Amino acid sequence: MSGxxxxxxxxGRASPExxxxxxxxxxxxxxxxxxxxxxxxxxxxVVGVVSAPDRPxxxxxxxxxxxxxxxxxELGLPVLQPVRVRRPEVVAEIEGLAPQLIVLADYGxxxxxxxxxxxxxxxxxxxxxxxxxxxGAAPIPAxxxxxDTESAVTLMVLVEEMDAGPIVATEVLEVRDxxxxxxxxxxxxxxxxxxxxxxxxxxxxxxxxxxxxxxEGVTLTRPLRKSDGFLNPALSAVELERQVRAYQPWPRxxxxxxxxxxxxxxxxVAPSEPGDTPGTLVGTSDGGLVLTTVDGRLVLxxxxxxxxxxxxxxxxxxxHRGLLHGWSITGPGPSMR
Numbered sequence: 001m002s003g004x005x006x007x008x009x010x011x012g013r014a015s016p017e018x019x020x021x022x023x024x025x026x027x028x029x030x031x032x033x034x035x036x037x038x039x040x041x042x043x044x045x046v047v048g049v050v051s052a053p054d055r056p057x058x059x060x061x062x063x064x065x066x067x068x069x070x071x072x073x074e075l076g077l078p079v080l081q082p083v084r085v086r087r088p089e090v091v092a093e094i095e096g097l098a099p100q101l102i103v104l105a106d107y108g109x110x111x112x113x114x115x116x117x118x119x120x121x122x123x124x125x126x127x128x129x130x131x132x133x134x135x136g137a138a139p140i141p142a143x144x145x146x147x148d149t150e151s152a153v154t155l156m157v158l159v160e161e162m163d164a165g166p167i168v169a170t171e172v173l174e175v176r177d178x179x180x181x182x183x184x185x186x187x188x189x190x191x192x193x194x195x196x197x198x199x200x201x202x203x204x205x206x207x208x209x210x211x212x213x214x215x216e217g218v219t220l221t222r223p224l225r226k227s228d229g230f231l232n233p234a235l236s237a238v239e240l241e242r243q244v245r246a247y248q249p250w251p252r253x254x255x256x257x258x259x260x261x262x263x264x265x266x267x268x269v270a271p272s273e274p275g276d277t278p279g280t281l282v283g284t285s286d287g288g289l290v291l292t293t294v295d296g297r298l299v300l301x302x303x304x305x306x307x308x309x310x311x312x313x314x315x316x317x318x319x320h321r322g323l324l325h326g327w328s329i330t331g332p333g334p335s336m337r
Contacts, residue, residue: 019045037193135163166210237296
């Protein structure tokens, strides 16, 4: 696995005038500032972008490009959108671009060995966590769910094992008490762009070398599922408040009230009160709404009925007095943990 890093470390320097032929792999919004940073770098010639296929979005199933595809088209870059990147004809098309360097961020498919070995100057990946903590598909939600106060962006050499490659560079990132997955991803993307701009010239010049990841402290994440979003009152209010922030914009957190979903976009934590039964909605003296849990109360601040718009919970209570009659949660769903 470490052969890729070793091969890159002995390659000769490239002159800024020649431009290192570079292909970028990316799909999600996290990758867009990274692509922009790569485009703006002296000595880098982005010759192609690989992204996920356009997908139907919304109730009308409008075919929509990924954020990276949309940005690449604005920049006039050639875009490949393979359904399966490991297919021989796709590998051959990427080989035809003759990349000397490949950079990946938020792409969404496993890369075959034939592509990992292709660029003589390395196949690098930007991952939004302090590796080896939170490898895998959902590092940002996992960071918030765990209550981590610090994270990082890691630039590493991509290998076949998920997010296990040697580390080229890392920059620490603060996790704020009010961070959602959206706000933390936005800041992580900015950090990733800066880290790439700082590290790539040093990497290509042979002034930094990749180092193996620590064997201790490895944690894994999996792709999120819709069922992860159900708020389970068997967890504490602290855990559920983190979940509300971690699962934005998807799968988003929800309660099921007599088989009717109620989405929760913002919440806070309050102490339990005498007589609380976990899994009950309770009105507050100021007209608000709380969910009782095994440990504490989850104060619902911004909610959304299915088919409606987000609103303050107090507005929902005023329009639906039945919510205060002790409705119990009918579908708590499983926890990600």
